[in-house]
Amino acid sequence: MMGRISILTCLLLVTVTAVMAQTKKPAVAAGRLAKGQALYKQHCMSCHQENGSGVPRMNPPLIKTEYVLGDKNRLIGVLLKGLNEEVEINGDYYSNPMPSQAALKDEEIADILTYVRSSFGNKASAVAPADVKKVRATIQ
Numbered sequence: 723m724m725g726r727i728s729i730l731t732c733l734l735l736v737t738v739t740a741v742m743a744q745t746k747k748p749a750v751a752a753g754r755l756a757k758g759q760a761l762y763k764q765h766c767m768s769c770h771q772e773n774g775s776g777v778p779r780m781n782p783p784l785i786k787t788e789y790v791l792g793d794k795n796r797l798i799g800v801l802l803k804g805l806n807e808e809v810e811i812n813g814d815y816y817s818n819p820m821p822s823q824a825a826l827k828d829e830e831i832a833d834i835l836t837y838v839r840s841s842f843g844n845k846a847s848a849v850a851p852a853d854v855k856k857v858r859a860t861i862q
C-alpha cells in the first residue's frame with residue numbers, strides 16, 4: 723500500500739515538473755537586453771527617440787511596425803545597409819535616409835534588435851549574432 727502511494731506521488735511530481743519546465747518562458751538573457759538598451763541609446767535614440775516613437779514625418783516609429791516585427795533578415799538588412807526609400811507607417815510618410823549601421827559588430831546589432839523587438843510594446847523573437855552574420859555575408 724505504502725509503496726503504491728509513493729510511486730503515485732513520484733509520478734505526480736515528475737508530471738508537475740515536466741509541465742512547469744514546458745511553460746517556463748525562453749526568457750532572453752537580461753544581460754543582452756541591458757546591452758541592447760545601452761547601444762540603442764547610443765546609436766538609435768537620437769532619431770527614433772527613447773521610447774521608439776520616432777519623430778512624425780522625419781524618423782519613423784519602431785512600435786509594432788512591419789519592419790520591426792516582420793522578417794528578421796529584412797530588419798537586419800535595414801541596419802546593415804541603411805534605408806533610403808519612401809516608407810509609409812500608420813499613414814505617415816518618411817523619406818529621410820537612415821544611415822547604415824554596418825560599423826556595429828554582429829553581436830551589437832543582435833542585441834539592439836533583440837531589445838527593440840521586445841520593447842516599446844513589441845513582442846517578437848530574439849535576433850542572434852549568427853543571424854546578423856548570415857545577412858552580412860549576402861551583402862558584402
Ligand code: HEC
Binds near residue numbers: 787835
Ligand atoms: C540619423 C537618424 C537615424 C538613426 C541614427 C537611426 N535611424 Fe532608423 N531610420 C531613420 C529614418 C529617417 C528611417 C526611414 C528611412 C526611409 O524612409 O528610407 C529609418 C528607418 C528605420 C527602420 C524601418 C522603418 C520602421 O520604422 O520600422 C528601422 C527598423 C530602424 N530605422 C531602426 C533603427 C535602429 C535599430 C537604429 C540604431 C541602430 C537606427 N534605426 C538608427 C533614421 C535613423
